[in-house]
Amino acid sequence: MSDHSNHDVSKDIRGYLIVFGALIIGTILTVWASTIHFGKEGSNTANIVVALVIAGTKAFLVAGYFMHLISEKKMIYSILAFTGFFFAGLMYLTVWSMDPNSIVHFK
Amino acid sequence: MEIPYTVKPRPDTGLYNAKVGIWLFLASEVMLFGALFSAYILLRVGAPAGTWSHGLLNVPLGTTNTLVLITSSITVVMAWVSLKMNQFGKFRIYQGITLLCAITFVGIKSVEYHDKFTHYQILKTDGTYVDGHMVEKTADHVTLNGFEAKELIEINEPKHGEHHEHKHITVPTSEIKKIGNYGPAHNTYTAIYFTLTGLHALHVIGGAIVICFLWLRGGKMWKTDPARLTNRVEVSGLFWHFVDLVWIFLFPILYLL
16 A cells, blocks of 8 residues: 555555465365365366355455555445446356347247 | 655555556456456357366476465565565565565466477377377377377366377378367367466566566665555555466366366
8 A cells, every 4th residue: 555654554464474374275176176076067167166256365465454445445346346336247248148048039 | 747646555445556456456356357257258168178288288297387476475475574674684585585476377287388389289180199208290290299099088088097008100191080289279278278377477578577677677666765665565466466367267267176
């Protein structure tokens, strides 16, 4: 954060190192989880969910602590709220387009 | 002309201008990569059975690259902390490590790309396949170091724990119906793999150039305007963390799932 005092940032170093350690552990966990088959035989949906949950947690740590999003100004949150809205819309359209009921058949 | 609000926060936003600028840019980047992730989902779900490559990429190399990028993320943030604490020497050391990480990442990616461009698949006239790395190519024959398969699914979806024994296989040119390497044109998996990782690698190179510029030329600004240099390092760091964040998702979806 640009408005942090020198005292503040020196106190943050320990937190950064903890996040670094968590990211390393998360990476090892991701690779380890990929060697195990979760869920039903013949389906890898559970494995995809597990991998994305770990990736999401790692992304939260990077964005929250390294990019300081947990203590940012309102302006940044406003920008990201718009981004989140359009990103969610994009993903919704992606999933919706794969739904067989969404296909319009022309006679 | 002097650029306004390079150090002092702008009253209405509460932030210096470059920070608002980089976040707006990152918002557009989220949509760019979001569109490609969307394309990945559609291609993968729509791929006919047996045509989506599994286990094609080198997981130890991908894991190493993930760890390299994570390491570079902590050194970028520590470089910024060093400037905040008036320790320019430490900033130089941390950003030096960041640049080494960037070079290592691109180097490993180049090794992986080279492996794919020398990896060939032959469809023979009898409908069977030969898959492996190129050993020799002449007008009469092609020799690959790999294995033979009756169906494409044997190559693309190897059973868990199954390992094909590799040997030199020579195929006469007259028996070759189609031959091609594992470049972007090979199948939809390699197309989206090269698109996503290629674009990401360009971001790594772009970020490294900016970090290198500040690393080499920052000394002058540090003497005249240290707060401005600190803000520039913070902004370049935000971009670098975003590049790391994208890789956090690329690694499992391309290498592991």
